[in-house]
Amino acid sequence: MQASESRPDPLSGRRRPLSALERELRAVWALVRRNFHLIRRYLGWEIVFLFYNVVNTLTIGLIGLALPAGAARNREVVYLAIGALLWNFLSILFQEVSNSVQWERWEGTIEYSFMAPIHRLTYLLGVCVWAVLYGLVRTMVVLVGVALFFHVSIARADLAGAGLVLLASSVPFIGLGLIAAILPLLSTERGAQATQVIQGVLLLISGVYYPVSVLPGWISWASVLSPATYTLEYVRSTILNGASVRGVLPISGLLLLWGVVLIPVGLALFMWAERHALRVGALKRNG
Amino acid sequence: MATVPDMLGPLNISADTPALRIRGVEKHFREKDPETGRWRPVAAVAGLDLEVPRGEILGILGPNGSGKSTLIRLVATLLLADRGRVEVFGLDVERNRLLVRRLINRVSVEASFFKKLTAAENLAYATGLYGVPNRVAQARAREILERLGLPAKKLSVPLEQLSRGQQQKVAIARALLTSPTLMLLDEPTTGLDPKSRREVQEFVLEVRATHDATIVISTHDMDEADRICDRVAIINAGRFAAIDRSDRLKARWGGSAGTMEQVFFTLIGEHLDEADAEEGGD
Ligand SMILES: Nc1ncnc2c1ncn2[C@@H]1O[C@H](COP(=O)(O)OP(=O)(O)OP(=O)(O)O)[C@@H](O)[C@H]1O
Numbered sequence: 001m002q003a004s005e006s007r008p009d010p011l012s013g014r015r016r017p018l019s020a021l022e023r024e025l026r027a028v029w030a031l032v033r034r035n036f037h038l039i040r041r042y043l044g045w046e047i048v049f050l051f052y053n054v055v056n057t058l059t060i061g062l063i064g065l066a067l068p069a070g071a072a073r074n075r076e077v078v079y080l081a082i083g084a085l086l087w088n089f090l091s092i093l094f095q096e097v098s099n100s101v102q103w104e105r106w107e108g109t110i111e112y113s114f115m116a117p118i119h120r121l122t123y124l125l126g127v128c129v130w131a132v133l134y135g136l137v138r139t140m141v142v143l144v145g146v147a148l149f150f151h152v153s154i155a156r157a158d159l160a161g162a163g164l165v166l167l168a169s170s171v172p173f174i175g176l177g178l179i180a181a182i183l184p185l186l187s188t189e190r191g192a193q194a195t196q197v198i199q200g201v202l203l204l205i206s207g208v209y210y211p212v213s214v215l216p217g218w219i220s221w222a223s224v225l226s227p228a229t230y231t232l233e234y235v236r237s238t239i240l241n242g243a244s245v246r247g248v249l250p251i252s253g254l255l256l257l258w259g260v261v262l263i264p265v266g267l268a269l270f271m272w273a274e275r276h277a278l279r280v281g282a283l284k285r286n287g
Numbered sequence: 288m289a290t291v292p293d294m295l296g297p298l299n300i301s302a303d304t305p306a307l308r309i310r311g312v313e314k315h316f317r318e319k320d321p322e323t324g325r326w327r328p329v330a331a332v333a334g335l336d337l338e339v340p341r342g343e344i345l346g347i348l349g350p351n352g353s354g355k356s357t358l359i360r361l362v363a364t365l366l367l368a369d370r371g372r373v374e375v376f377g378l379d380v381e382r383n384r385l386l387v388r389r390l391i392n393r394v395s396v397e398a399s400f401f402k403k404l405t406a407a408e409n410l411a412y413a414t415g416l417y418g419v420p421n422r423v424a425q426a427r428a429r430e431i432l433e434r435l436g437l438p439a440k441k442l443s444v445p446l447e448q449l450s451r452g453q454q455q456k457v458a459i460a461r462a463l464l465t466s467p468t469l470m471l472l473d474e475p476t477t478g479l480d481p482k483s484r485r486e487v488q489e490f491v492l493e494v495r496a497t498h499d500a501t502i503v504i505s506t507h508d509m510d511e512a513d514r515i516c517d518r519v520a521i522i523n524a525g526r527f528a529a530i531d532r533s534d535r536l537k538a539r540w541g542g543s544a545g546t547m548e549q550v551f552f553t554l555i556g557e558h559l560d561e562a563d564a565e566e567g568g569d
């Protein structure tokens with residue numbers, strides 16, 4: 001392949017042709033921008049969901065306030081609020097990634113998005129970048145609501161450590177989201193149903209509002225399989241007990257490693273599912 | 288249309304390579320029999336051979352369910368063939384999927400947009416995936432849509448508020464904005480009023496002339512096929528019954544009336560008067 005020097009690039013109209021990387025980055029940006037436009041158009045829903053999120057988190061924190069005043073009460077409120085906030089963030093990540101295909105199916109745009117000359121990784125990367133940004137913003141809003149409502153002190157907290165654990169655990173959660181995203185590719189409705197079930201199971205086994213030790217024996221073993229179990233445990237230890245960055249470094253590394261394994265697995269499964277869809281005509285049949 | 292892009296130059300594709308070459312392509316689907324509840328194979332495309340030279344406009348006519356959309360999807364990398372080969376400018380659609388995707392675009396019967404987003408936002412997304420800077424895309428979209436008779440102010444209206452014909456025009460703009468050298472149009476004029484239909488037809492001719500594009504267009508409009516296509520393929524039950532220039536088709540199969548409609552009925556094995564009787568039956 002010889003690159004022509006003087007001809008303008010067909011797509012950008014510029015002299016210098018777009019490099020492959022540049023093209024893929026533009027595609028990532030196109031996806032993020034599209035989702036932003038969608039949020040803007042469904043702003044009413046966005047506000048309602050956010051309102052519900054804030055109230056839900058507050059009511060869960062309030063359960064802690066039922067305890068007699070003192071250090072234990074303070075601790076319980078923070079314990080519960082961390083659970084609600086983290087679950088909020090992780091479930092947004094998971095949902096945004098796994099629902100992206102579903103959404104395009106409903107709108108009927110999936111054939112167009114999948115026909116674009118970009119690597120599937122790029123498409124999924126765009127979805128993930130958006131999911132992280134969106135999840136962070138929404139969780140921040142809820143966090144502000146919680147901070148204003150409960151005047152509990154988190155003097156011992158090591159926020160840098162908490163941030164590190166959170167960042168590291170986003171990676172395996174994105175991997176799980178990718179795996180869940182293949183389900184709507186295989187079957188429109190059942191796929192969407194299955195992702196709900198997966199999310200429910202994660203909520204149950206990860207110890208969002210309770211230590212996993214209280215789970216009945218027949219299910220408690222499953223908690224080690226959810227990355228959220230570690231996220232919750234270690235974020236709590238940084239905020240409640242002041243565990244330092246150094247203290248949470250090993251677990252962050254482990255979570256990261258977990259993600260580094262899960263993401264290629266998710267991508268490979270996704271590409272396999274896409275091939276299957278192209279073979280049986282599952283993307284769309286009208287026309 | 289100011290820039291005439293050259294997608295093929297950098298790929299070193301020689302001028303005599305056909306835009307599309309299809310060899311022995313078959314595609315089956317599985318369908319559930321509503322009576323027995325069992326799965327059975329449906330042959331959507333049952334062995335097609337086709338060669339479309341560069342710059343040609345090829346029309347595809349055929350009854351409902353004859354495999355037109357399936358054929359177009361097979362070329363558009365949206366379906367994998369069970370058997371046979373599809374090559375776009377000499378590139379195998381399976382092995383060079385990404386390269387082929389840069390060279391093609393498709394317009395489907397349904398407009399397929401994010402309905403709550405405006406046309407401008409939809410186009411920003413669709414062209415962004417191809418790496419087209421939004422500024423360039425929006426400016427060209429205005430030109431194209433103006434040319435198709437859609438006022439520029441409609442670009443900032445949510446797509447669900449546009450009529451079907453207007454949406455279809457935006458869909459045509461979406462395909463053209465990525466400068467495809469092979470355009471796949473699946474019934475682009477279905478549901479358009481006669482004036483819009485004419486505008487789209489003229490536009491297709493213009494695109495071919497100015498963009499060095501090859502166009503494959505399926506349609507149910509006999510006059511359209513006659514008017515704008517260099518050759519017409521009649522497909523029936525997943526097979527081509529004939530591929531030729533429309534004047535030759537009419538001379539050979541058009542009977543005494545010599546119309547495309549008569550060609551269509553002759554080649555799909557029905558008689559025009561039988562169909563009339565069926566229509567008037569109830
Ligand atoms: N994804 C799919 N899954 C199962 N069957 C399919 C699928 N796509 C097409 N078919 C079947 O294959 C056959 C050919 O369909 P196709 O859509 O190609 O016809 P068409 O010529 O485009 O018809 P129309 O004029 O109605 O658009 C039909 O019997 C259809 O039901």
Ligand SMILES: [Mg+2]
Nearest residue numbers: 287355356473
């Ligand atoms: Mg069709």
